[in-house]
Amino acid sequence: MHPSAVASAARDRGLDGIAVCDHNAAGNVGALMRAGRRLGLGVVAGMEITSAEEAHVQALLPDEAAALALEGRVQAALPGRNDPEAFGLQVLADENELVLGYDEHFLAGATVWSVEQVVAEIHAAGGLAVAAHVDRETFGLIGQLGAIPERLALDALEVASHTPLAWARRTFASGGQALLCSSDAHQPQDIARGVSFLRMEGPSFAELRAALAGRDGRALLGGGWPMEDLALHVLDIAQNAVEAGARSVEIDLREDSATDALVIEVGDDGPGMSPDMVDQALDPFFTTRTTRKVGLGLSLLAQAARAAGGDVTVESREGRGTTVRATFGHRHVDRQPLGDVESTLMVLLAANPGVAVSFRHQAHGREWRLDSRRLEEEVGGPLASPQGLAALRAVVRAGEQWLAEAGPIDARRAGGRPCRG
Amino acid sequence: MPRVTIDDLKKIRDAGSRTAALRAGEARARVTVHLGTCGIAAGARTVMSALLAEIEAQGVTDVLIASTGCAGLCSREPMITVELRGQAPVKYVQLDPDKMRRIFKEHVLGGSLVQEYALASGSETTG
Numbered sequence: 052m053h054p055s056a057v058a059s060a061a062r063d064r065g066l067d068g069i070a071v072c073d074h075n076a077a078g079n080v081g082a083l084m085r086a087g088r089r090l091g092l093g094v095v096a097g098m099e100i101t102s103a104e105e106a107h108v109q110a111l112l113p114d115e116a117a118a119l120a121l122e123g124r125v126q127a128a129l130p131g132r133n134d135p136e137a138f139g140l141q142v143l144a145d146e147n148e149l150v151l152g153y154d155e156h157f158l159a160g161a162t163v164w165s166v167e168q169v170v171a172e173i174h175a176a177g178g179l180a181v182a183a184h185v186d187r188e189t190f191g192l193i194g195q196l197g198a199i200p201e202r203l204a205l206d207a208l209e210v211a212s213h214t215p216l217a218w219a220r221r222t223f224a225s226g227g228q229a230l231l232c233s234s235d236a237h238q239p240q241d242i243a244r245g246v247s248f249l250r251m252e253g254p255s256f257a258e259l260r261a262a263l264a265g266r267d268g269r270a271l272l273g274g275g276w277p278m279e280d281l282a283l284h285v286l287d288i289a290q291n292a293v294e295a296g297a298r299s300v301e302i303d304l305r306e307d308s309a310t311d312a313l314v315i316e317v318g319d320d321g322p323g324m325s326p327d328m329v330d331q332a333l334d335p336f337f338t339t340r341t342t343r344k345v346g347l348g349l350s351l352l353a354q355a356a357r358a359a360g361g362d363v364t365v366e367s368r369e370g371r372g373t374t375v376r377a378t379f380g381h382r383h384v385d386r387q388p389l390g391d392v393e394s395t396l397m398v399l400l401a402a403n404p405g406v407a408v409s410f411r412h413q414a415h416g417r418e419w420r421l422d423s424r425r426l427e428e429e430v431g432g433p434l435a436s437p438q439g440l441a442a443l444r445a446v447v448r449a450g451e452q453w454l455a456e457a458g459p460i461d462a463r464r465a466g467g468r469p470c471r472g
Numbered sequence: 473m474p475r476v477t478i479d480d481l482k483k484i485r486d487a488g489s490r491t492a493a494l495r496a497g498e499a500r501a502r503v504t505v506h507l508g509t510c511g512i513a514a515g516a517r518t519v520m521s522a523l524l525a526e527i528e529a530q531g532v533t534d535v536l537i538a539s540t541g542c543a544g545l546c547s548r549e550p551m552i553t554v555e556l557r558g559q560a561p562v563k564y565v566q567l568d569p570d571k572m573r574r575i576f577k578e579h580v581l582g583g584s585l586v587q588e589y590a591l592a593s594g595s596e597t598t599g
Contacts, residue, residue, distance in 0.1 A: 290539065398524070
Protein backbone atom coordinates (compact mmCIF):
# COMPACT_ATOMS: atom_id res chain seq x y z
CA MET A 52 0.00 0.00 0.00
CA HIS A 53 1.10 3.55 -0.73
CA PRO A 54 -0.55 5.50 2.09
CA SER A 55 -0.14 8.97 0.61
CA ALA A 56 -1.32 7.85 -2.85
CA VAL A 57 -4.47 6.37 -1.31
CA ALA A 58 -5.12 9.51 0.71
CA SER A 59 -4.64 11.86 -2.25
CA ALA A 60 -6.82 9.71 -4.52
CA ALA A 61 -9.61 9.87 -1.94
CA ARG A 62 -9.16 13.62 -1.45
CA ASP A 63 -9.07 14.26 -5.22
CA ARG A 64 -12.36 12.45 -5.65
CA GLY A 65 -14.06 14.72 -3.19
CA LEU A 66 -14.38 12.34 -0.27
CA ASP A 67 -14.41 13.68 3.28
CA GLY A 68 -13.41 10.39 4.83
CA ILE A 69 -12.45 6.78 4.20
CA ALA A 70 -11.97 3.66 6.30
CA VAL A 71 -8.86 1.59 5.74
CA CYS A 72 -9.58 -2.13 5.94
CA ASP A 73 -6.71 -4.34 4.83
CA HIS A 74 -7.32 -8.08 4.92
CA ASN A 75 -6.52 -9.37 8.41
CA ALA A 76 -3.97 -6.63 8.97
CA ALA A 77 -3.70 -3.12 10.38
CA GLY A 78 0.00 -2.39 9.87
CA ASN A 79 -0.71 0.44 7.42
CA VAL A 80 -3.53 2.05 9.38
CA GLY A 81 -1.38 4.58 11.25
CA ALA A 82 0.49 5.73 8.16
CA LEU A 83 -2.75 6.24 6.25
CA MET A 84 -4.30 8.12 9.15
CA ARG A 85 -1.29 10.44 9.23
CA ALA A 86 -1.28 10.84 5.42
CA GLY A 87 -4.99 11.69 5.62
CA ARG A 88 -4.44 14.25 8.35
CA ARG A 89 -1.92 16.10 6.15
CA LEU A 90 -4.57 16.41 3.41
CA GLY A 91 -7.58 17.06 5.61
CA LEU A 92 -9.05 13.64 4.90
CA GLY A 93 -10.68 11.70 7.72
CA VAL A 94 -9.35 8.15 8.01
CA VAL A 95 -11.11 5.64 10.23
CA ALA A 96 -8.99 2.71 11.42
CA GLY A 97 -10.23 -0.69 10.36
CA MET A 98 -9.55 -4.20 9.18
CA GLU A 99 -11.37 -6.74 7.04
CA ILE A 100 -11.36 -10.01 8.98
CA THR A 101 -11.93 -13.35 7.26
CA SER A 102 -13.94 -15.80 9.33
CA ALA A 103 -13.44 -19.56 9.28
CA GLU A 104 -16.43 -19.74 6.91
CA GLU A 105 -14.49 -17.37 4.60
CA ALA A 106 -16.96 -14.56 5.16
CA HIS A 107 -15.49 -11.08 5.34
CA VAL A 108 -16.44 -8.83 8.25
CA GLN A 109 -15.12 -5.30 8.49
CA ALA A 110 -13.99 -3.95 11.82
CA LEU A 111 -14.23 -0.16 12.11
CA LEU A 112 -12.16 0.79 15.14
CA PRO A 113 -11.75 3.77 17.47
CA ASP A 114 -8.06 4.36 16.78
CA GLU A 115 -4.74 2.95 15.63
CA ALA A 116 -3.98 1.36 19.00
CA ALA A 117 -7.27 -0.56 18.97
CA ALA A 118 -6.57 -1.66 15.40
CA LEU A 119 -3.10 -2.93 16.26
CA ALA A 120 -4.35 -4.74 19.37
CA LEU A 121 -7.05 -6.47 17.34
CA GLU A 122 -4.53 -7.23 14.59
CA GLY A 123 -2.44 -9.12 17.15
CA ARG A 124 -5.40 -11.32 18.08
CA VAL A 125 -6.45 -11.82 14.46
CA GLN A 126 -3.00 -12.84 13.31
CA ALA A 127 -2.62 -15.27 16.21
CA ALA A 128 -5.79 -16.90 14.83
CA LEU A 129 -4.51 -16.83 11.25
CA PRO A 130 -2.65 -19.93 10.12
CA GLY A 131 0.02 -19.99 7.46
CA ARG A 132 2.78 -17.79 6.10
CA ASN A 133 2.61 -15.58 3.03
CA ASP A 134 4.20 -16.87 -0.18
CA PRO A 135 5.36 -13.67 -1.90
CA GLU A 136 5.81 -15.59 -5.18
CA ALA A 137 2.11 -16.44 -5.28
CA PHE A 138 0.46 -13.55 -3.49
CA GLY A 139 2.98 -10.71 -3.78
CA LEU A 140 4.82 -8.82 -1.08
CA GLN A 141 2.68 -7.47 1.75
CA VAL A 142 4.45 -4.17 2.19
CA LEU A 143 4.29 -2.06 5.33
CA ALA A 144 5.01 1.58 4.51
CA ASP A 145 4.94 4.88 6.35
CA GLU A 146 3.22 8.10 5.26
CA ASN A 147 6.38 9.09 3.33
CA GLU A 148 6.24 5.87 1.27
CA LEU A 149 9.28 4.44 3.06
CA VAL A 150 9.10 0.69 3.30
CA LEU A 151 9.15 -0.35 6.94
CA GLY A 152 8.95 -4.08 6.38
CA TYR A 153 6.78 -6.92 5.20
CA ASP A 154 3.86 -8.65 6.84
CA GLU A 155 4.72 -12.35 6.82
CA HIS A 156 1.30 -13.71 7.79
CA PHE A 157 -0.92 -15.31 5.14
CA LEU A 158 -3.24 -12.29 5.02
CA ALA A 159 -5.28 -13.70 2.12
CA GLY A 160 -6.21 -16.67 4.31
CA ALA A 161 -9.01 -17.28 6.78
CA THR A 162 -8.86 -17.08 10.57
CA VAL A 163 -10.03 -19.97 12.72
CA TRP A 164 -12.79 -17.72 14.15
CA SER A 165 -16.46 -18.24 13.34
CA VAL A 166 -18.38 -15.13 12.20
CA GLU A 167 -19.91 -14.92 15.68
CA GLN A 168 -16.41 -14.89 17.20
CA VAL A 169 -15.23 -12.28 14.71
CA VAL A 170 -18.13 -9.97 15.63
CA ALA A 171 -17.53 -10.55 19.36
CA GLU A 172 -13.79 -9.78 18.97
CA ILE A 173 -14.59 -6.56 17.10
CA HIS A 174 -17.02 -5.43 19.79
CA ALA A 175 -14.55 -6.34 22.54
CA ALA A 176 -12.05 -4.06 20.78
CA GLY A 177 -14.58 -1.22 20.97
CA GLY A 178 -15.32 -1.39 17.23
CA LEU A 179 -18.22 -1.60 14.82
CA ALA A 180 -18.82 -4.85 12.90
CA VAL A 181 -19.93 -4.49 9.27
CA ALA A 182 -20.83 -7.46 7.07
CA ALA A 183 -18.68 -6.78 4.00
CA HIS A 184 -20.06 -6.74 0.41
CA VAL A 185 -23.19 -8.76 1.16
CA ASP A 186 -24.16 -8.31 -2.50
CA ARG A 187 -21.16 -10.29 -3.77
CA GLU A 188 -21.19 -13.88 -4.92
CA THR A 189 -18.15 -14.71 -2.83
CA PHE A 190 -16.70 -13.80 0.55
CA GLY A 191 -19.86 -12.04 1.70
CA LEU A 192 -21.95 -13.40 4.56
CA ILE A 193 -24.85 -14.30 2.29
CA GLY A 194 -22.59 -15.76 -0.37
CA GLN A 195 -20.77 -17.94 2.16
CA LEU A 196 -23.55 -18.81 4.62
CA GLY A 197 -26.65 -18.40 2.47
CA ALA A 198 -28.13 -15.81 4.81
CA ILE A 199 -27.17 -13.35 7.52
CA PRO A 200 -27.50 -15.19 10.85
CA GLU A 201 -30.26 -13.45 12.81
CA ARG A 202 -28.44 -13.44 16.14
CA LEU A 203 -25.34 -11.82 14.68
CA ALA A 204 -24.94 -8.39 16.31
CA LEU A 205 -23.86 -6.49 13.20
CA ASP A 206 -23.70 -2.71 13.26
CA ALA A 207 -24.15 -2.34 9.49
CA LEU A 208 -24.14 -4.17 6.18
CA GLU A 209 -22.05 -3.08 3.23
CA VAL A 210 -22.90 -3.24 -0.47
CA ALA A 211 -19.95 -2.88 -2.77
CA SER A 212 -20.97 -3.33 -6.37
CA HIS A 213 -23.48 -1.96 -8.84
CA THR A 214 -26.41 -2.70 -6.62
CA PRO A 215 -29.03 0.03 -6.34
CA LEU A 216 -29.32 0.91 -2.68
CA ALA A 217 -33.13 0.79 -2.62
CA TRP A 218 -33.04 -2.77 -3.91
CA ALA A 219 -30.24 -3.76 -1.53
CA ARG A 220 -32.21 -2.32 1.37
CA ARG A 221 -35.25 -4.43 0.57
CA THR A 222 -33.23 -7.52 -0.20
CA PHE A 223 -30.56 -7.55 2.50
CA ALA A 224 -31.61 -5.09 5.15
CA SER A 225 -35.35 -5.64 5.53
CA GLY A 226 -34.75 -5.75 9.28
CA GLY A 227 -33.76 -2.09 9.13
CA GLN A 228 -29.98 -2.59 9.43
CA ALA A 229 -27.79 0.33 8.40
CA LEU A 230 -26.60 -0.14 4.83
CA LEU A 231 -23.28 1.34 3.81
CA CYS A 232 -22.26 1.61 0.19
CA SER A 233 -18.56 1.55 -0.49
CA SER A 234 -16.11 1.03 -3.30
CA ASP A 235 -14.35 -1.97 -1.69
CA ALA A 236 -11.32 -0.41 -3.38
CA HIS A 237 -8.35 -2.74 -3.82
CA GLN A 238 -6.53 -0.21 -6.05
CA PRO A 239 -6.35 3.60 -5.79
CA GLN A 240 -8.38 3.97 -9.03
CA ASP A 241 -11.32 2.14 -7.43
CA ILE A 242 -11.64 4.69 -4.63
CA ALA A 243 -14.99 6.54 -4.50
CA ARG A 244 -16.70 4.34 -7.09
CA GLY A 245 -19.27 3.65 -4.40
CA VAL A 246 -19.97 6.21 -1.68
CA SER A 247 -22.12 6.68 1.42
CA PHE A 248 -23.58 9.95 2.60
CA LEU A 249 -23.67 10.53 6.34
CA ARG A 250 -24.88 13.49 8.39
CA MET A 251 -22.27 14.09 11.09
CA GLU A 252 -19.91 16.67 12.55
CA GLY A 253 -16.86 15.27 10.85
CA PRO A 254 -15.40 12.05 9.48
CA SER A 255 -14.37 10.38 12.73
CA PHE A 256 -15.04 7.01 14.32
CA ALA A 257 -17.22 8.47 17.09
CA GLU A 258 -19.37 10.34 14.58
CA LEU A 259 -19.62 7.26 12.36
CA ARG A 260 -20.79 5.20 15.32
CA ALA A 261 -23.50 7.76 16.13
CA ALA A 262 -24.58 8.00 12.48
CA LEU A 263 -24.91 4.22 12.07
CA ALA A 264 -26.97 4.08 15.26
CA GLY A 265 -29.02 7.13 14.18
CA ARG A 266 -28.16 8.90 17.45
CA ASP A 267 -27.78 12.58 18.38
CA GLY A 268 -29.01 13.92 15.05
CA ARG A 269 -26.39 11.92 13.15
CA ALA A 270 -27.68 9.74 10.31
CA LEU A 271 -26.77 7.51 7.42
CA LEU A 272 -28.52 9.25 4.52
CA GLY A 273 -27.85 6.94 1.57
CA GLY A 274 -25.31 6.28 -1.12
CA GLY A 275 -24.79 4.17 -4.15
CA TRP A 276 -23.24 3.47 -7.50
CA PRO A 277 -25.60 5.40 -9.75
CA MET A 278 -25.96 5.42 -13.51
CA GLU A 279 -24.18 8.59 -14.51
CA ASP A 280 -26.75 10.06 -16.87
CA LEU A 281 -30.07 9.39 -18.58
CA ALA A 282 -28.41 8.44 -21.86
CA LEU A 283 -26.91 5.46 -20.01
CA HIS A 284 -30.41 4.35 -19.05
CA VAL A 285 -31.38 4.58 -22.72
CA LEU A 286 -28.40 2.42 -23.66
CA ASP A 287 -29.31 -0.06 -20.94
CA ILE A 288 -33.01 -0.37 -21.86
CA ALA A 289 -32.20 -0.69 -25.58
CA GLN A 290 -29.45 -3.22 -24.92
CA ASN A 291 -31.83 -5.26 -22.76
CA ALA A 292 -34.30 -5.33 -25.63
CA VAL A 293 -31.59 -6.62 -27.94
CA GLU A 294 -30.58 -9.28 -25.40
CA ALA A 295 -34.20 -10.41 -25.27
CA GLY A 296 -34.22 -10.86 -29.04
CA ALA A 297 -35.43 -7.55 -30.53
CA ARG A 298 -34.37 -6.86 -34.14
CA SER A 299 -35.68 -3.33 -34.20
CA VAL A 300 -35.45 -0.63 -31.52
CA GLU A 301 -37.01 2.84 -31.61
CA ILE A 302 -35.73 5.53 -29.28
CA ASP A 303 -37.59 8.77 -28.82
CA LEU A 304 -36.36 11.69 -26.65
CA ARG A 305 -38.79 14.57 -26.23
CA GLU A 306 -37.84 17.68 -24.30
CA ASP A 307 -40.58 20.23 -23.85
CA SER A 308 -39.66 23.22 -21.76
CA ALA A 309 -43.19 24.74 -22.04
CA THR A 310 -44.65 21.79 -20.13
CA ASP A 311 -41.41 21.17 -18.20
CA ALA A 312 -41.35 17.57 -19.45
CA LEU A 313 -38.65 15.21 -20.58
CA VAL A 314 -39.95 11.95 -22.04
CA ILE A 315 -37.78 9.01 -22.97
CA GLU A 316 -39.42 6.23 -24.93
CA VAL A 317 -37.75 3.00 -26.01
CA GLY A 318 -39.85 0.63 -28.12
CA ASP A 319 -38.82 -2.77 -29.45
CA ASP A 320 -40.17 -5.68 -31.47
CA GLY A 321 -38.83 -8.29 -29.03
CA PRO A 322 -40.73 -11.19 -27.48
CA GLY A 323 -42.65 -8.92 -25.14
CA MET A 324 -43.66 -9.53 -21.55
CA SER A 325 -46.81 -10.75 -19.85
CA PRO A 326 -48.53 -8.32 -17.45
CA ASP A 327 -47.02 -10.27 -14.55
CA MET A 328 -43.53 -9.94 -15.99
CA VAL A 329 -44.05 -6.18 -16.41
CA ASP A 330 -45.00 -5.83 -12.75
CA GLN A 331 -42.00 -7.88 -11.77
CA ALA A 332 -39.66 -5.87 -14.00
CA LEU A 333 -40.64 -2.66 -12.21
CA ASP A 334 -40.22 -4.32 -8.83
CA PRO A 335 -36.52 -4.81 -8.24
CA PHE A 336 -37.02 -7.04 -5.24
CA PHE A 337 -39.00 -9.61 -7.16
CA THR A 338 -37.11 -9.86 -10.43
CA THR A 339 -33.56 -9.77 -9.26
CA ARG A 340 -33.93 -12.69 -6.92
CA THR A 341 -33.00 -15.14 -9.61
CA THR A 342 -31.03 -13.11 -12.09
CA ARG A 343 -29.88 -9.54 -12.46
CA LYS A 344 -30.40 -9.59 -16.21
CA VAL A 345 -34.08 -8.87 -16.48
CA GLY A 346 -35.66 -5.87 -14.94
CA LEU A 347 -32.89 -4.38 -12.84
CA GLY A 348 -32.33 -1.70 -15.47
CA LEU A 349 -36.04 -0.91 -15.62
CA SER A 350 -36.31 -0.51 -11.88
CA LEU A 351 -33.25 1.76 -11.91
CA LEU A 352 -34.90 3.89 -14.59
CA ALA A 353 -38.11 3.99 -12.55
CA GLN A 354 -36.13 5.20 -9.53
CA ALA A 355 -34.48 7.95 -11.59
CA ALA A 356 -37.84 9.04 -13.05
CA ARG A 357 -39.67 9.05 -9.71
CA ALA A 358 -36.86 11.03 -8.10
CA ALA A 359 -37.45 13.71 -10.75
CA GLY A 360 -41.21 13.97 -10.39
CA GLY A 361 -42.01 11.46 -13.14
CA ASP A 362 -42.63 7.76 -13.57
CA VAL A 363 -42.16 4.78 -15.85
CA THR A 364 -44.85 2.94 -17.75
CA VAL A 365 -44.36 -0.26 -19.70
CA GLU A 366 -46.66 -1.39 -22.48
CA SER A 367 -45.97 -4.87 -23.65
CA ARG A 368 -47.62 -7.63 -25.64
CA GLU A 369 -46.21 -11.09 -25.83
CA GLY A 370 -44.88 -11.79 -29.29
CA ARG A 371 -45.27 -8.13 -30.33
CA GLY A 372 -42.77 -6.13 -28.34
CA THR A 373 -42.41 -3.67 -25.51
CA THR A 374 -42.48 0.10 -25.14
CA VAL A 375 -40.91 1.67 -22.06
CA ARG A 376 -41.86 5.30 -21.40
CA ALA A 377 -40.10 7.30 -18.70
CA THR A 378 -41.15 10.83 -17.80
CA PHE A 379 -39.17 13.41 -15.84
CA GLY A 380 -39.68 16.96 -14.64
CA HIS A 381 -37.31 18.73 -17.05
CA ARG A 382 -36.21 21.35 -14.54
CA HIS A 383 -36.53 19.10 -11.49
CA VAL A 384 -33.48 19.52 -9.28
CA ASP A 385 -33.04 15.74 -9.01
CA ARG A 386 -33.33 15.06 -12.73
CA GLN A 387 -30.13 13.49 -13.97
CA PRO A 388 -28.57 15.16 -17.01
CA LEU A 389 -29.37 13.65 -20.39
CA GLY A 390 -25.63 13.23 -20.78
CA ASP A 391 -23.60 11.88 -23.63
CA VAL A 392 -26.03 11.13 -26.47
CA GLU A 393 -23.22 10.90 -29.00
CA SER A 394 -21.22 8.12 -27.39
CA THR A 395 -24.42 6.33 -26.35
CA LEU A 396 -25.63 6.11 -29.95
CA MET A 397 -22.20 5.18 -31.27
CA VAL A 398 -21.90 2.33 -28.77
CA LEU A 399 -25.46 1.09 -29.31
CA LEU A 400 -25.26 1.09 -33.11
CA ALA A 401 -21.72 -0.26 -33.35
CA ALA A 402 -22.43 -3.05 -30.87
CA ASN A 403 -25.58 -4.24 -32.64
CA PRO A 404 -25.06 -4.46 -36.40
CA GLY A 405 -28.01 -6.87 -36.72
CA VAL A 406 -30.51 -4.52 -35.11
CA ALA A 407 -32.35 -1.67 -36.84
CA VAL A 408 -32.18 1.33 -34.54
CA SER A 409 -34.16 4.46 -35.19
CA PHE A 410 -33.61 7.48 -33.01
CA ARG A 411 -35.47 10.76 -32.72
CA HIS A 412 -34.65 13.71 -30.48
CA GLN A 413 -37.00 16.68 -30.13
CA ALA A 414 -36.15 19.85 -28.22
CA HIS A 415 -36.75 23.59 -28.49
CA GLY A 416 -39.23 23.11 -31.33
CA ARG A 417 -36.70 21.22 -33.45
CA GLU A 418 -36.07 17.55 -34.05
CA TRP A 419 -33.55 15.33 -35.75
CA ARG A 420 -33.65 11.63 -36.65
CA LEU A 421 -31.23 8.83 -37.26
CA ASP A 422 -31.93 5.49 -38.92
CA SER A 423 -29.17 2.90 -38.57
CA ARG A 424 -30.22 0.94 -41.68
CA ARG A 425 -30.24 4.02 -43.89
CA LEU A 426 -26.88 5.12 -42.51
CA GLU A 427 -25.41 1.67 -43.19
CA GLU A 428 -26.61 1.92 -46.79
CA GLU A 429 -25.08 5.34 -47.14
CA VAL A 430 -21.78 4.18 -45.70
CA GLY A 431 -21.93 1.01 -47.76
CA GLY A 432 -20.94 -1.26 -44.87
CA PRO A 433 -21.10 -1.84 -41.14
CA LEU A 434 -21.12 1.10 -38.75
CA ALA A 435 -18.39 -0.48 -36.57
CA SER A 436 -15.84 0.34 -39.26
CA PRO A 437 -13.61 3.41 -39.54
CA GLN A 438 -15.87 4.98 -42.20
CA GLY A 439 -19.07 3.97 -40.43
CA LEU A 440 -17.96 5.40 -37.10
CA ALA A 441 -16.84 8.65 -38.68
CA ALA A 442 -20.19 9.00 -40.47
CA LEU A 443 -22.13 8.12 -37.33
CA ARG A 444 -20.28 10.65 -35.24
CA ALA A 445 -20.76 13.35 -37.83
CA VAL A 446 -24.52 12.75 -38.06
CA VAL A 447 -25.11 12.63 -34.29
CA ARG A 448 -22.94 15.64 -33.61
CA ALA A 449 -24.72 17.68 -36.27
CA GLY A 450 -28.15 16.66 -34.97
CA GLU A 451 -27.40 17.44 -31.34
CA GLN A 452 -25.73 20.70 -32.34
CA TRP A 453 -28.83 21.71 -34.35
CA LEU A 454 -31.00 21.22 -31.25
CA ALA A 455 -28.59 22.95 -28.90
CA GLU A 456 -28.43 26.03 -31.10
CA ALA A 457 -32.16 26.56 -30.70
CA GLY A 458 -32.14 26.32 -26.92
CA PRO A 459 -30.91 28.33 -23.99
CA ILE A 460 -27.51 27.47 -22.59
CA ASP A 461 -28.29 24.41 -20.54
CA ALA A 462 -25.66 23.31 -18.08
CA ARG A 463 -27.44 19.98 -17.60
CA ARG A 464 -26.76 19.07 -21.21
CA ALA A 465 -23.05 19.77 -20.91
CA GLY A 466 -22.47 16.31 -19.53
CA GLY A 467 -20.96 17.58 -16.31
CA ARG A 468 -20.53 15.08 -13.55
CA PRO A 469 -23.75 14.83 -11.56
CA CYS A 470 -23.88 14.50 -7.81
CA ARG A 471 -23.69 10.94 -6.67
CA GLY A 472 -26.65 9.53 -4.87
CA MET B 473 -46.98 -24.90 -33.05
CA PRO B 474 -44.20 -24.92 -30.46
CA ARG B 475 -43.51 -21.57 -28.86
CA VAL B 476 -40.15 -19.94 -29.43
CA THR B 477 -38.43 -19.05 -26.19
CA ILE B 478 -36.02 -16.22 -25.54
CA ASP B 479 -33.28 -18.82 -25.21
CA ASP B 480 -34.09 -20.17 -28.67
CA LEU B 481 -33.85 -16.70 -30.09
CA LYS B 482 -30.56 -16.13 -28.34
CA LYS B 483 -29.14 -19.37 -29.72
CA ILE B 484 -30.22 -18.39 -33.21
CA ARG B 485 -28.67 -14.96 -32.84
CA ASP B 486 -25.44 -16.29 -31.33
CA ALA B 487 -25.15 -18.90 -34.05
CA GLY B 488 -25.78 -16.13 -36.55
CA SER B 489 -23.02 -13.97 -35.22
CA ARG B 490 -20.59 -16.90 -35.08
CA THR B 491 -21.29 -17.73 -38.70
CA ALA B 492 -20.86 -14.11 -39.61
CA ALA B 493 -17.45 -14.12 -37.95
CA LEU B 494 -16.43 -17.27 -39.79
CA ARG B 495 -17.85 -16.02 -43.06
CA ALA B 496 -16.03 -12.78 -42.72
CA GLY B 497 -12.92 -14.97 -42.91
CA GLU B 498 -10.48 -12.15 -43.02
CA ALA B 499 -11.47 -10.86 -39.55
CA ARG B 500 -8.49 -11.13 -37.24
CA ALA B 501 -10.48 -10.85 -34.02
CA ARG B 502 -13.80 -10.31 -32.36
CA VAL B 503 -14.16 -8.01 -29.35
CA THR B 504 -17.34 -8.52 -27.32
CA VAL B 505 -18.25 -5.79 -24.87
CA HIS B 506 -20.38 -6.77 -21.87
CA LEU B 507 -23.31 -4.35 -21.99
CA GLY B 508 -25.53 -5.70 -19.21
CA THR B 509 -26.95 -3.26 -16.68
CA CYS B 510 -24.04 -3.96 -14.34
CA GLY B 511 -21.48 -3.34 -17.10
CA ILE B 512 -23.14 -0.12 -18.25
CA ALA B 513 -23.41 1.20 -14.69
CA ALA B 514 -19.71 0.42 -14.17
CA GLY B 515 -18.50 2.32 -17.22
CA ALA B 516 -18.83 0.03 -20.26
CA ARG B 517 -19.87 2.99 -22.44
CA THR B 518 -16.56 4.81 -21.94
CA VAL B 519 -14.61 1.58 -22.42
CA MET B 520 -16.39 0.81 -25.67
CA SER B 521 -16.08 4.42 -26.83
CA ALA B 522 -12.32 4.10 -26.39
CA LEU B 523 -12.35 0.89 -28.44
CA LEU B 524 -14.36 2.53 -31.24
CA ALA B 525 -12.07 5.56 -31.23
CA GLU B 526 -9.04 3.27 -31.74
CA ILE B 527 -10.75 1.43 -34.62
CA GLU B 528 -11.60 4.72 -36.27
CA ALA B 529 -8.25 6.44 -35.66
CA GLN B 530 -6.16 3.48 -36.82
CA GLY B 531 -8.40 2.57 -39.75
CA VAL B 532 -8.84 -1.03 -38.53
CA THR B 533 -11.25 -2.94 -40.77
CA ASP B 534 -10.73 -6.54 -39.69
CA VAL B 535 -11.95 -6.53 -36.09
CA LEU B 536 -15.56 -7.47 -35.40
CA ILE B 537 -17.45 -5.79 -32.57
CA ALA B 538 -20.24 -7.48 -30.63
CA SER B 539 -22.08 -7.06 -27.38
CA THR B 540 -23.40 -9.40 -24.73
CA GLY B 541 -25.20 -9.15 -21.39
CA CYS B 542 -24.40 -9.87 -17.76
CA ALA B 543 -21.79 -12.60 -17.31
CA GLY B 544 -22.57 -13.07 -13.62
CA LEU B 545 -19.44 -11.27 -12.45
CA CYS B 546 -21.07 -7.88 -11.85
CA SER B 547 -18.38 -6.72 -9.45
CA ARG B 548 -15.64 -7.25 -12.08
CA GLU B 549 -17.30 -5.06 -14.73
CA PRO B 550 -16.60 -3.40 -17.13
CA MET B 551 -15.56 -6.53 -18.99
CA ILE B 552 -14.76 -7.47 -22.59
CA THR B 553 -14.02 -10.77 -24.30
CA VAL B 554 -11.30 -10.88 -26.95
CA GLU B 555 -11.25 -13.76 -29.43
CA LEU B 556 -8.39 -13.95 -31.89
CA ARG B 557 -9.11 -16.18 -34.86
CA GLY B 558 -8.38 -19.79 -33.92
CA GLN B 559 -7.65 -19.01 -30.26
CA ALA B 560 -9.55 -19.41 -27.01
CA PRO B 561 -11.50 -16.36 -25.85
CA VAL B 562 -9.95 -14.21 -23.11
CA LYS B 563 -12.02 -12.12 -20.68
CA TYR B 564 -10.65 -8.85 -19.39
CA VAL B 565 -12.11 -7.34 -16.23
CA GLN B 566 -12.43 -4.02 -14.41
CA LEU B 567 -11.49 -2.05 -17.48
CA ASP B 568 -11.13 1.64 -18.12
CA PRO B 569 -10.37 3.48 -21.37
CA ASP B 570 -6.57 3.28 -20.86
CA LYS B 571 -6.64 -0.46 -20.22
CA MET B 572 -8.91 -0.87 -23.25
CA ARG B 573 -6.47 1.00 -25.48
CA ARG B 574 -3.60 -1.14 -24.23
CA ILE B 575 -5.51 -4.39 -24.82
CA PHE B 576 -6.45 -3.23 -28.31
CA LYS B 577 -2.86 -2.43 -29.18
CA GLU B 578 -1.15 -5.41 -27.57
CA HIS B 579 -3.71 -8.23 -27.81
CA VAL B 580 -6.21 -7.41 -30.57
CA LEU B 581 -3.65 -6.00 -32.98
CA GLY B 582 -0.41 -7.38 -31.51
CA GLY B 583 -1.58 -10.88 -30.65
CA SER B 584 -0.16 -11.04 -27.13
CA LEU B 585 -2.30 -11.42 -24.05
CA VAL B 586 -2.28 -8.57 -21.51
CA GLN B 587 -1.97 -10.80 -18.45
CA GLU B 588 -2.48 -8.06 -15.84
CA TYR B 589 -6.04 -7.30 -16.87
CA ALA B 590 -7.13 -10.80 -17.87
CA LEU B 591 -9.54 -12.82 -15.77
CA ALA B 592 -7.23 -15.60 -14.60
CA SER B 593 -8.94 -18.86 -13.81
CA GLY B 594 -9.99 -18.88 -10.18
CA SER B 595 -9.54 -15.16 -9.71
CA GLU B 596 -13.32 -14.68 -9.57
CA THR B 597 -12.94 -15.50 -5.91
CA THR B 598 -10.47 -12.85 -4.84
CA GLY B 599 -11.89 -10.10 -3.02
